[in-house]
Amino acid sequence: MKKIFGLVLLFVGLMAVQVGHARAGLSDTIERLKPAVLLIGTYKSTDSPRFQLRGTGFVVSDGQMVVTNAHVLPADLSSADAPALVVQVRQASGEWQMRPARVLGTNAARDLALLRMEGPAAPAMRLGNSSAVREGADLAFMGFPIGGVLGFSVVTHRATVSSITAAALPSPSAGRLSEQAIRGLRGGTFEIFQLDATAYPGNSGGPLFDPDTGEVVGVMNMVLIKSTRESALSQPSGISYAIPSVHVQELLDRHR
Known part of the structure; x- marks a missing residue:
């Protein structure tokens, strides 16, 4: 005994x-x-507040390229009266440094955008192999949930991959398909990660990563995918989604 x-x-x-x-x-x-997770927003001296947070982004590649969701970007960037697109980089002192940014390219069908920010290179995240992610995998994601309501502090959540499934669900009738769902189906459906965690609009564009290696395997998305899978739900459902990082790599390869 x-x-x-x-x-x-x-x-x-x-x-x-x-x-x-x-x-x-x-x-x-x-x-x-x-240090690689950024605030994405706009700046205009006549606005109140002058900086408007629109979502999360993260640094990749050479330390000046930034990945986020395409829907995070303002629609009127080309207008003469439009606010400037900016990112904010956290300094070693803990303060945020605002930098101008420009759009290098987008993938509207995958709701991804690639930016280049001005200034010195920041620490960059490594992209992992999203094809190796399996259902049941324990991952984590970072971002700024509910915008600036909780303050501009990076928040981390754990998440399990509940399912690897199609981004757009079939509808029993054409009349129930949303405009975004129709565009998605025309562009060809693709697989996404369904997670057992609640994310909010401020998390859009944030990295989904392996807790051990830190490699990014997905990009959080709370607009494009929910509009095609959970359009009937108006409140957070405890389910979140992410675009696999393979599509980020494709975007990078086109704009290096």
Whole structure:
């Protein structure tokens, strides 16, 4: 009995160590990745407030390229009276530094945008192999939920991949298809990650990443996909979605 009891204590101790290592792993990853997560918004001196947060972005490639959702971008950027597109980069001091940015390219069908920001290179995230992600995988995502209501602090949530499924659901009748759903179906459906976590509009464009390696495997999206899968739901459903990073890589390859 003493031997059995000793083995049980050893097993419990090993499990505690493994859990501790897992938690420490995510904490270390968050600390490393936070400088690469940016505020995406607009700036106009006559607006109040002058900076308007529109979503989240993250730095990739050479440290000056930024990935976000296409719907985060203002529709009137070409107008002479339009506010300037800007990003805000967190400095080592903890303060946010505003920088001008321009659009390099977009993929409207995947709701992705690639920007280039001015100024020195920032720490960049690595893109992972989204094709290797399996249902049941434990991931995490970062962003600015509910915009500036909670303050401009990077927030991290854990998420499990509940399903890898089609971005657009078939409708029993053409009359129930939304305009976005029709555009999506015409452009060809694609697979997305369905997550068991609640995200908010401010999370749009944020990175979905592996907690151990920090590699980005997806981009959070709360507009394009919900409009085609959950258009009947007006409140957060506890389900979130992300665009696989393979589509980010395709966008990068076209605009290097």
